[in-house]
Amino acid sequence: MDREEGCLLEIDDLSKTFKGLHAVENYHLRLSPGEILGIIGPNGAGKSTVFNLLTGHLRPTRGSIRFRGQDITRLPPDRIAALGIGRTFQNIRLFASMTVLENVVSARQLKERSGIIATLLSWPSFHRTEQRLASEATENLGLFGLADRAGKAATSLPYGDQRRLEIVRALALGPTLLLLDEPTAGMNNQESMFVLDLIRRIRDQYKLTIILVEHNMPLVMQLCERIQVLNYGQIIAEGTPEQVRADPKVVESYLGRAMEDSKDAEARNG
Amino acid sequence: MAMSTRLQRLIPPAVMIAALAAILGATDLVAGDYLQRIVIIIGINVILVASLNLSNGFTGVFSLGHVGFMAIGAYAASILTLPVHLKAVNLPDLPGWLQGVAMPFLPATLIAGLIAMLVAFAVGLSLMRLNGAYISVATLGFLVIVQVVLVNWDQFTRGARTFAGVPAYATIWNVWIWAALTVYVVWRIGASAFGRDMRAARDNEIAALSLGVSVIRSRLLAFCMSAFLTGVAGSLWAHFITSFSPKSFFFTQAFSIITMLVIGGLGSVSGSVIGVFLITVLSELLRNAERGFDIGALHLPPIYGASQILMAVLFVLVIVFKPAGLMGGREIDIRGILRRIGASRRGKGAA
């Protein structure tokens, strides 16, 4: 396939097989800078696997991934992160022995650190760098209303705050592309809307491109310009929220159920 | 303003160095031979445990084979410092260029540390890719290999026979300068970007990778720095004890260092120092008690090995009831303590 100009991410023919199980099959994507793409689909459809392939945590069985024109298909995850792809995880992965602030600093410091000599000598430049890291991380936290909890143990935060902290941490990496795996999982309606607003703000403020995996349909429909629907590892539909919502295959395999679920949830909350 | 914060930063270390120097000076002048020896042993153990903490505590890569680096440091430095006339007798097969060398203590110790570090690098390059428990087993294998090499490399080590005649260069002062330096280095690395990388990789490897942390590289850095300091401790110990054999660096020694580390608390530098003090003093007391003693009319017979049994029991008790160790991975906040002392003094002055 030919390379397209102005494309941030090009994925072709991406497949992953686990012992005969086709978790992802022939996945493809062209993503432009600044876009917010939604990936939806029932449990086990392969959404998280796409993320893990994209960030190098899993090796694809087949296919190619290009990011800003560079082939990243077989790079290790730390290299891919350094190139500018940040992510959050479906099950929260904070650094448990660290404070809220340290969690964010540990992402910021990738691009901004003192060398080993300056560190060992406690050189003034070392202290300046440490102070700058801390103040920038505090700023990041402020954007998400977490600044007053900077000194707390990260895992002592309530669940919703931990999810938000993971987003802040991924942002602190300074990525071009941000992958969010179910950022509102386990949140109530009000918290979810807060996150929705947040994702919009970070997109505008940081000029980010975002891929969002979510089961919260109202949120996906409001936020994304384009949606891919996965089922059994394959893309069964792709388009604007309106197109996807009207697609009978999607309604049958997923949306019907998801809509019912969210109506139920609304009824319960309301 | 900038100047005053810089000065404030220097107060806690200055206070600590002054206090340490006062204690050491007093020991040097007043204390008897026995007490001086214990102070030296504590200093060497502080280096061993604090540097082990850098690897095992910060990165969570639990090495059981660090005593191997201690052995490498001890033998390398002793071969370098052994007086020429003793070399001719004890190590007659040494290559010519080494036969005539009898180095001063400091360069020999530095070279010993570097050799330990190079070995750690070579070993770590493949080991650090493994997963937690496998690394522990592999480092144990490393320790056994070091034993085999020491026993069989007669030309350099005299094999299983005692390596004797090492000059008694270790003093309270040079040992404790190295100890203070080690504590500082481990603490400084812990509170830096490098230390955060190590803890991130330990807490959650996948998340650390997703933030661009090269897990292997940060483990390797910790392993190599730790091996350097452990090699230095080996040299200091060799020049303190002056004669040893490969057996000196085996499971008993490995277990004793790990006990101090775990009791003090993985990941806490002040915990390491506390663990060393506690265990060294306790085992020294117990060793005297082992010989049997009288309480009034009651005569206790000697129970050899009692101190090791009690150490093992203590180790198990800590693991069961306080698995994070006495310090629980936290540090003693010297700055905070100084501030509080300052505040209470001001408070008294006002009253």
Ligand SMILES: Nc1ncnc2c1ncn2[C@@H]1O[C@H](COP(=O)(O)OP(=O)(O)OP(=O)(O)O)[C@@H](O)[C@H]1O
């Ligand atoms: N590491 C793995 N080893 C084996 N099978 C896996 C692995 N990771 C995922 N799978 C399988 O691949 C399929 C896709 O899983 P994936 O986690 O990508 O689904 P998902 O769309 O994210 O689902 P959910 O909405 O529940 O998060 C599932 O059947 C899952 O069991």
Ligand SMILES: [Mg+2]
């Ligand atoms: Mg998933």
